[in-house]
Amino acid sequence: xxxxxxxxxxxxxxxxxxAAGLTASVRALFRPQVSAVEAVRGIxxxxxxxxxxxxxxxxxxxxxxxxxxxxxxxxxxxxxxSVLGYTPWRQRRQLAYHIGTVFGQRPQLWYxxxxxxxxTLFGKIYELDDRQTxxxxxxxxxxxxxQDLLETPVRKLSLGQRMRCxxxxxxxxxxxxxxxxxxxxxxxxxxxxxxRDAIREMAARENVGVLLTSHDAGDxxxxxxxxxILHHGQIVYQxxxxxxxRSFLTSKLVEVRYAQQVAPDFEIxxxxxxxxARERYGVKLRFDTRRTPVESVLARxxxxxxxxxITISDPPLEEVIAAIYAQAERNA
Amino acid sequence: MRELNFLxxxxxxxxxxxxxxxxxxxSQAIGMILNDGxxxxxxxxxxxxxxxxxxWELSDMFLVFGIAAGAFGLAGAFFGNAFNLAEIITGxxxxxxxxxxxxxxxxxxxxxxxxxxxxxxxxxxxxxxxxGQASWGGLxxxxxxxxxxxxxxxxxxxxxxxLAFWLGTGGTFTALAVNAIITFAIYPxxxxxxxxxxxxxxxxxxxxxxxVPAGFVRAFSWPTLGSMALxxxxxxxxxxxxxxxxxxxxxxxxxxxxxx
Numbered sequence: 001x002x003x004x005x006x007x008x009x010x011x012x013x014x015x016x017x018x019a020a021g022l023t024a025s026v027r028a029l030f031r032p033q034v035s036a037v038e039a040v041r042g043i044x045x046x047x048x049x050x051x052x053x054x055x056x057x058x059x060x061x062x063x064x065x066x067x068x069x070x071x072x073x074x075x076x077x078x079x080x081x082s083v084l085g086y087t088p089w090r091q092r093r094q095l096a097y098h099i100g101t102v103f104g105q106r107p108q109l110w111y112x113x114x115x116x117x118x119x120t121l122f123g124k125i126y127e128l129d130d131r132q133t134x135x136x137x138x139x140x141x142x143x144x145x146x147q148d149l150l151e152t153p154v155r156k157l158s159l160g161q162r163m164r165c166x167x168x169x170x171x172x173x174x175x176x177x178x179x180x181x182x183x184x185x186x187x188x189x190x191x192x193x194x195x196r197d198a199i200r201e202m203a204a205r206e207n208v209g210v211l212l213t214s215h216d217a218g219d220x221x222x223x224x225x226x227x228x229i230l231h232h233g234q235i236v237y238q239x240x241x242x243x244x245x246r247s248f249l250t251s252k253l254v255e256v257r258y259a260q261q262v263a264p265d266f267e268i269x270x271x272x273x274x275x276x277a278r279e280r281y282g283v284k285l286r287f288d289t290r291r292t293p294v295e296s297v298l299a300r301x302x303x304x305x306x307x308x309x310i311t312i313s314d315p316p317l318e319e320v321i322a323a324i325y326a327q328a329e330r331n332a
Numbered sequence: 333m334r335e336l337n338f339l340x341x342x343x344x345x346x347x348x349x350x351x352x353x354x355x356x357x358x359s360q361a362i363g364m365i366l367n368d369g370x371x372x373x374x375x376x377x378x379x380x381x382x383x384x385x386x387x388w389e390l391s392d393m394f395l396v397f398g399i400a401a402g403a404f405g406l407a408g409a410f411f412g413n414a415f416n417l418a419e420i421i422t423g424x425x426x427x428x429x430x431x432x433x434x435x436x437x438x439x440x441x442x443x444x445x446x447x448x449x450x451x452x453x454x455x456x457x458x459x460x461x462x463x464g465q466a467s468w469g470g471l472x473x474x475x476x477x478x479x480x481x482x483x484x485x486x487x488x489x490x491x492x493x494x495l496a497f498w499l500g501t502g503g504t505f506t507a508l509a510v511n512a513i514i515t516f517a518i519y520p521x522x523x524x525x526x527x528x529x530x531x532x533x534x535x536x537x538x539x540x541x542x543x544v545p546a547g548f549v550r551a552f553s554w555p556t557l558g559s560m561a562l563x564x565x566x567x568x569x570x571x572x573x574x575x576x577x578x579x580x581x582x583x584x585x586x587x588x589x590x591x592x
Contacts, residue, residue: 013583016500065584068427068584071430071431072430072431073426073427073430073431073582073584074582074583074584075579075580075581075582092430093433093434093435094433096431096432096433097433101431103427103431106427106428108428108431110345110349112349112352112353113345113348113349113352117345117348118345120341120345121341121342121345122432124337124338124341124342125338125341125432125433125434126433127334127338153352
């Protein structure tokens with residue numbers, strides 16, 4: 001049986017509108033202007049037990065709304081969903097014993113207390129006995145390398161450290177399914193890598209399914225086997241990550257800053273120069289990883305001058321989605 | 333039993349969190365005792381001049397004030413979020429509680445300590461002992477009266493603030509409701525006419541926060557106890573129904589938030 005089954009799920013929010021100014025505020029009090037916003041528009045998909053599935057899309061695509069419906073936080077407007085055999089909005093409490101959630105923008109750890117206190121409280125919330133809770137905390141502390149952080153008030157932890165504690169907390173009750181909403185939001189590159197590694201290892205060790213939302217294609221590459229891309233509340237693409245990479249995540253962007261001024265005709269073989277910022281000694285390039293390997297671009301860039309700083313990134317998700325649309329149109 | 337075990341752990345965590353700022357905690361609690369005392373001084377001066385208002389004396393005022401302060405304090409100390417449920421609803425902060433396997437309402441209410449609540453609660457007992465009507469039996473009735481009054485008070489706060497699910501706002505509404513119920517609770521009920529009394533019993537149940545329990549503390553009576561228990565059960569049932577109806581309309585939110 002699939003871990004998640006979703007059929008024609010929709011969610012419409014009512015939004016109030018008000019023009020600027022006091023008069024408009026008073027008018028809105030008596031005659032509010034309400035319009036409907038369709039956050040999720042009839043999506044259907046399945047996820048197998050133990051699968052690592054990525055949910056990506058730009059801000060406002062409906063990712064978080066879908067995850068919130070699947071956890072039982074929101075009631076859908078219409079459609080069906082079953083998570084581990086439960087209907088989330090009707091059997092929220094039963095379901096909560098079997099799933100773990102992490103919302104990047106909504107920490108569950110108590111801000112003024114050390115993480116160990118929240119973990120102990122969670123033990124009570126999930127009705128584990130004290131010995132079980134202690135043993136599990138020790139296990140998670142080792143897996144997420146947070147042994148030395150557990151007794152520090154959460155407000156004093158860095159964002160990366162805190163997120164590691166957050167994910168550890170969500171696994172306390174050995175859930176079968178982990179729902180992660182933007183777990184890497186706001187983290188630096190190293191912290192992102194750290195948290196991705198820990199999630200991947202734990203998921204493999206305990207056979208936990210992971211449904212992850214992100215607007216960072218990097219999360220997806222590192223963690224997921226399959227991907228669903230949402231745009232304007234609809235599924236625009238679903239396939240294996242390897243296929244997506246082969247067809248759409250083919251280019252990389254490079255930003256380099258040199259110690260000296262960049263020549264106006266700067267060029268690196270195998271790349272396309274997007275921008276030269278002479279006053280900042282910087283240059284922005286794009287290249288196709290299928291034709292030019294990353295190593296050769298790096299070698300050529302360092303040959304061209306003294307590199308002060310360099311960033312390599314994936315193209316923004318919006319570009320990937322535009323490419324998916326373009327291909328769909330061509331096929332049509 | 334399971335819920336009680338969970339509540340005890342939650343209160344322990346709450347208290348630990350509040351104790352991170354011990355000085356603030358103590359000063360708020362002590363400050364509230366002084367604040368209540370100064371507020372009550374007006375009634376002491378008033379009754380010094382008039383002795384009696386339609387059968388009510390200063391000792392009755394001590395009782396009424398003791399119960400209202402006690403119930404207000406107990407709600408704040410153990411169910412502190414009863415005072416900002418509307419903000420939690422409109423700010424999308426129910427997400428946290430909805431993702432855990434506990435009763436949402438109980439969990440959210442008990443997740444905050446209002447330090448000044450302990451001051452109010454203590455003041456309630458001081459006021460009872462100062463009433464000149466203290467006795468062991470009376471103390472037992474006083475505690476029972478506070479418990480029932482707290483249940484009615486919290487139910488009223490839930491009812492008013494659950495409207496936030498429909499209105500989208502609710503902060504100012506809450507302040508108004510709290511002021512209304514407390515103000516009416518600590519006025520001698522004999523001042524009000526029949527129509528006003530209907531409001532005070534059935535709509536803003538201030539009578540159950542002051543006059544009715546005060547009568548019960550003075551002398552045990554099954555009908556009074558029954559009416560308080562009935563009011564508590566009725567208002568709680570209404571509050572739960574409205575809150576859970578509202579939950580279907582809950583819209584969450586994407587604001588960044590923390591559990592303190």
